Amino acid sequence: MTDPAGLRANYTRGHLDETEVAGTWIGQLRVWFDAAAADPVVLEPNAVQLATVGPDGRPAVRTVLAKGIDERGIVFYTNYDSAKARDLAANPRAAAVFVWVAHQRQVRLSGPVRKVERAETEAYFAQRPRESQLGAWASPQSQVVASRAALDRLADEAAARFGDGAIPAPPHWGGYLLEPDEVEFWQGREGRLHDRIRFRLAGEDWVRERLAP
Template identity: 65%
Template sequence: MTDPADLRRTYDRGTLDDGAVADTWLEQFRRWFDAAVADPAVPEANAMQVATIDAGGRPQVRTVLLKGLDERGVVFFTNYDSAKGRALAANPYAAAVLLWHAHERQVRVSGPVARVSAAETEAYFHSRPRGSQVGAWASPQSEVIASRAELEAREREIAERFGDGEIPVPPFWGGFRITPEQVEFWQGRPDRLHDRIRYVLDGADWRRERLAP
């Protein structure tokens, strides 16, 4: 087996200079996100890991897809009754990280979380492929199920129930928005002297600071 301690890479693909960084976290995020999307070497540029704290105070983390980005924050969609949905009901704060290996960059976002509006959820749900809409109804996300066959039977039953008609948004499904209080941009540099620039919400204003790597 490979000893993970033997794995070593030099990060030298870019820099994050104080003079070049954007004035706002959103503009900086968009620059890096657009660069990631444009590069075929970055698969699923919108994959992000979201950490939550459950009612027992334990952290949990999982990957979701970033589906909305504006000055209000970052949005993902999920099952509100899932483990993450229940954790967010108990502790409405989350931290997210997007890692773009090929660019040696990560972005971290943390802050309070709230459900997006019903209109936002409606608009996104109906933009999804029909199979995904059925899947949202069919999966009691995070519950223990007896078998794969049970899931597929539920899928068939839901597909039959809605026929060719419009599939409504499941009442237990929708978006969450993390409204950032902090956003940190990390660019790998040689000798582990990476660049870290953090935007911090300070009252009504944003402060920008450099962190030691």
Template identity: 50%
Template sequence: MNNAIADIRQDYRLRSLNETDVAADPITQFGSWWKEAMHSQLEEVNAMTLATVSPEGKPAARIVLLKDYDANGFVFFTNYDSEKGRDMAAHPFAALVFFWKDLERQVRIEGTVAKLDAAESDAYFHSRPQASRIGAWASPQSTVVADREELEKRYETMQARFASGNIPRPEHWGGYLVTPTMIEFWQGRPSRMHDRLVYRLQDTGGWTVARLAP
């Protein structure tokens, strides 16, 4: 074993998390932690790991950006034809993970996933910088390209095509909503005796809260 790697560790001591500290609803609790993360001015606070399963049953994970959340769930945007888009078309389930290192906190989310309606995707697309909107047209996300030059030529072609500034949303690009069935809040504690409180959605529509061993 490489001890230089194996010996990397940090003892977490900032805070604790008790059953009496949390809201009855996990989205409300997420909102409380989200506000603290925002006020802490964390870099890329909305970065989250998105895990999906391929049509062949193989897991894959990557970082995407949270763009909204509400009582219905968590929203992100991407190319529908990308690897993750194909995964979610085959298996409409996803997992999300936020890791806010400076707060010694992690939030895990599991749930079902579905495309947002076209109007919501249009609204967000048109709020993006022009360069990003052109990029959504130029990039055949997750497909093999010959080299960087090919990508740059594709971008230049689309830049010329949309020189007027009128850039519609591509049909292959839009938003997804992850509707949670499980949300876990993790607070680092000393000696790896971390606090873990998990909410699970019941068939009746309510949520239960339980403590998990670390």
């Protein structure tokens, strides 16, 4: 096995100074997200790792795709009966991290999470490819399934159920909005003296501060 202790990269691609950072977290996220999305080297620029905490205090993290990024926060879609949904029902806060390693950048967000309005879910679901729409009906996400064949049967049943007709959003599927009250931008620098700029909601006001790396 490759010895991970021997792997070493220099972080020299950029910097994040108080003079250049945007005035709002969403302004800065737009700049970095657009740079990631415009660079073919960055695969799935909207992939974000989402951490939740279960009712027993056990944390869990998994990747989801951010399908909305705006002043409200980050919207992702999932199964409302999944393990993450159970965590969020018990503890409606989450942390998320975008990491664009090719750009030597990460953005961490944390804050309360709530379901989006049903109309927002339905509008997004209607844009999804038909196969993905069927998948949302077919998959009992996070449940144990007996075999791949059993999963394929569920997919066939969903396809038969809808035939060539329109596929509505399943009631057990929809969006969540993570409304951050903290957002931290990290840019790798030389000698591990990285730039970290955090936006933190203090009452009604956002405070911007630099953190030690």
